Amino acid sequence: YAMMGWIMEIIVCSISENKLVDRGFLIGPYCPIYGVGAITIIFLLHPFTYDPLLIFLFSSIFCAIIEYSTSYIMEKLFNARWWDYSEQLLNLNGRITLKNTIAFGLLGLLLLFFINPSISNIVNKIPDSRLIIITIIIIIMMTIDAIVTFIIVYKLKSTREQIRKDSTEEITRKVKAILKTHPFTKRLINAFPNIHFK
Secondary structure (H helix, E strand, C coil), rough: HHHHHHHHHHHHHHHCCCCCCCCCCCCCCHHHHHHHHHHHHHHHHHHHHCHHHHHHHHHHHHHHHHHHHHHHHHHHHHHHHHCCCCCCCCCCCCCEHHHHHHHHHHHHHHHHHHHHHHHHHHHCCCHHHHHHHEEEEEHHHHHHHHHCCCCHHHHHHHHHHHHHHHCHHHHHHHHHHHHHCCCHHHHHHHHHHCCCCC
16 A cells, blocks of 8 residues: 555656656655555444445545644654645645545545455465565565665755755755765655755
8 A cells, every 4th residue: 555655646746747756755666654544544444334424534534644643753853844735725734735635535435445355355365474474574675765764864954954054056066966876865855856954
């Protein structure tokens, strides 16, 4: 589900920006916030599939809480604003919007009634021993990814601080050139071009 979220982010952002945008905080092809949202909806709302309206409402609420919390925690953790919906209608502190909340409610319906049953059928056919191995590999990969990403973000943050401290054109150009030579840093800059370090 985190990978599906990553694919969806790429499609939506690439269409809105008229260019290919590799979204996501981590380096790998996944957005954990979508995985957390999907698993939350599946575990908490699966017993209520008899009521689609309830599924829609609570999917919207759960995902809004997850998106708002993630934005807040990442801002406090990195002292940076990763996304900002302040210019969109009906937003809450620029962290969530009504438009996204409604979209997540609709995605919750799709998830419970169509996507998850199909995924569950595939996963249930995989032997438990293989699932354990796959899970361990994924956990190791995502842990390494998170560590590398944190290092890159702190490097990016310190570089942006240097740019602010001495904003001469020459230093700014040199610092950005250094950052863009590292493929992971370049990807992060492209994924969040409007990132604002406080």
